[in-house]
Every structure is written in C-alpha cells, then in structure tokens.
Amino acid sequence: MRSLFAVKCPECHTMTQSHANIILQLNELAQGKYHYSFRLSTAYFQQQEKSEIMGGDVAVEADLTLRESDYSLHLTARGEVVLVCDRCLGEMKYTVDVEDDVRPDEADEQTDALDLSWLAYEMITINLPLVHSHPDGECTPDMQQLLQAFSAPAGSTAG
Helix, strand or coil, X not given: CCEEEEEECCCCCEEEEEECCCEEEHHHXXXXXXXXXXXXXXXXXXXXXXXXXXXXXXXXXXXXXXCCCCEEEEEEEEEEEEEECCCCCCEEEEEEEEEEEECCCCCCCCCXXXXXXXXXXXXXXXXXXXXXXXXXXXXXXXXXXXXXXXXXXXXXXXX
C-alpha cells in the first residue's frame, strides 16, 4: 500500500498523489509555505531494513517554509506503532505523539531533495523508549508464567 499525501501550495492548490516515499525536490518549489499530510503504514515500516518497528499507522503533518537560501520544516507524527516486547517477545502497541523542527545544517544546505517520510520515520524511532515492554501483567500469559517460574524470590540473592 502506498502512502497518500495532500499538498497545499502558496496559491492554495490542493493536490493528492500516491508515493511510497515522500521526497520533495526543493529546487522545483517556489519560495513560500507548504503543508503536507501523509500516513506511514505497516507497509512502509516493513520496507525499512532492521527496523524495530514491525508495523503501525502514523499520521504525519509537515509544514515547510522555503526561503531563497534555506528552509525550515516542522514535523508532527501521531498514531500507533507495533513493537516487539523485550520481555515476552509478543507484539505490543506504542502510541506515537512527537513533533520536531528540522533545519538544514551545513552538510544539508546543498541538498536539492528532502525525504519527508524518512525524516518522520527517524523522528519516530529516536523517540521510542529504550526498553519496549508491556505494562506489568500484560505480557502473554504463557510468558508471564515462565518469567514467574524462573524469577528469583524476593529477598534472595544469586551466587
């Protein structure tokens, strides 16, 4: 499934296109403000190599201000992603609600393209918790039993 996005240009034209990756060719856009809306779906997340995200549905909003010599970009991502629980290895849903401002650094100033889908993906992944685990008591019942059976009793020490 391909992501859909709508573009609102300075002249207020709205256009909907279908793309797997939302890549803007900055040199083809006029100076001004642009708004992009698209979704990162399970199909998108599964295309990413070695991703800790197994799937999901995340709505992304991007506000781009393009000036003569640079740009600024505000990204917002809201939705859910599916991760693997580090305790039970079962699937768990994690709510995503992040936003960030992106400005070009010296290395990016010469770029003619911005991959909005990749920038949103990176923003989501760097805001995931280091440990992915269900809240206590919500792991799969079989794994909860195994964890309890092999856990040291309270107050005991190994050794």
